[in-house]
Amino acid sequence: MIEKRLSFNQANRDLLCSAVALSTPSLDIQRIVDDELDSCVSFIPYCAKPSVNYVCPVSDNVMIRKNRKCLKLEGKKCNVPCSLGRLVDLLMAKGFTKDRIFIIDSDSNLFPWLEMKKREGYNYFLPGVGCHYGVGYALKYIQKEIGLEGCMIFLKDQDPLDKGHGVCKNIFDYNNMERTDKGKRTKIDDESLKIIEDILSGKLDLKVKDQD
Numbered sequence: 017m018i019e020k021r022l023s024f025n026q027a028n029r030d031l032l033c034s035a036v037a038l039s040t041p042s043l044d045i046q047r048i049v050d051d052e053l054d055s056c057v058s059f060i061p062y063c064a065k066p067s068v069n070y071v072c073p074v075s076d077n078v079m080i081r082k083n084r085k086c087l088k089l090e091g092k093k094c095n096v097p098c099s100l101g102r103l104v105d106l107l108m109a110k111g112f113t114k115d116r117i118f119i120i121d122s123d124s125n126l127f128p129w130l131e132m133k134k135r136e137g138y139n140y141f142l143p144g145v146g147c148h149y150g151v152g153y154a155l156k157y158i159q160k161e162i163g164l165e166g167c168m169i170f171l172k173d174q175d176p177l178d179k180g181h182g183v184c185k186n187i188f189d190y191n192n193m194e195r196t197d198k199g200k201r202t203k204i205d206d207e208s209l210k211i212i213e214d215i216l217s218g219k220l221d222l223k224v225k226d227q228d
Contacts, residue, residue, distance in 0.1 A: 142166045149187075169208045
């Protein structure tokens with residue numbers, strides 16, 4: 017499904033080594049960073065919050081992590097190790113405000129938010145974050161129906177210690193994740209975070225290259 021959604025030019029091949037990809041290979045990310053960063057939003061799934069070894073401080077007894085809350089989005093400190101929180105820190109350091117960052121509790125809330133942001137004049141997601149199946153499922157809709165392009169991070173969810181939940185690899189797994197927090201051990205990989213930091217800082221050369 018991912019292969020059907022992405023054109024694998026050299027830029028995407030290079031980025032995918034760090035679980036990052038451009039939604040369209042011709043996208044001029046450098047120009048966007050230089051000239052249109054204020055036209056970018058970002059979305060991050062709730063399941064990048066910590067689980068098992070650490071507890072997200074805004075979890076509750078019913079939905080657990082599956083909510084849009086984050087202390088750092090409220091300008092508060094959080095000392096729990098959390099890849100979602102690290103991405104929020106990075107984005108806010110680059111000028112993203114609370115209203116430009118969406119923590120996904122469900123697609124049924126994400127898509128209307130993206131449509132609203134498009135109407136408000138936002139054109140890009142930098143980055144969007146999701147599991148491989150979720151990105152493959154959602155990207156066509158986000159591009160074709162909403163009209164947004166951008167850069168994506170694929171969640172790291174292949175944890176050998178997480179045998180009870182496994183990788184989100186089909187519609188059945190995905191629907192189970194949509195309904196409730198299944199406690200999956202997912203996170204945004206350190207290398208992916210570093211790549212996004214480099215992109216937003218203008219340190220990464222992502223000029224469009226010819227197909228091999």
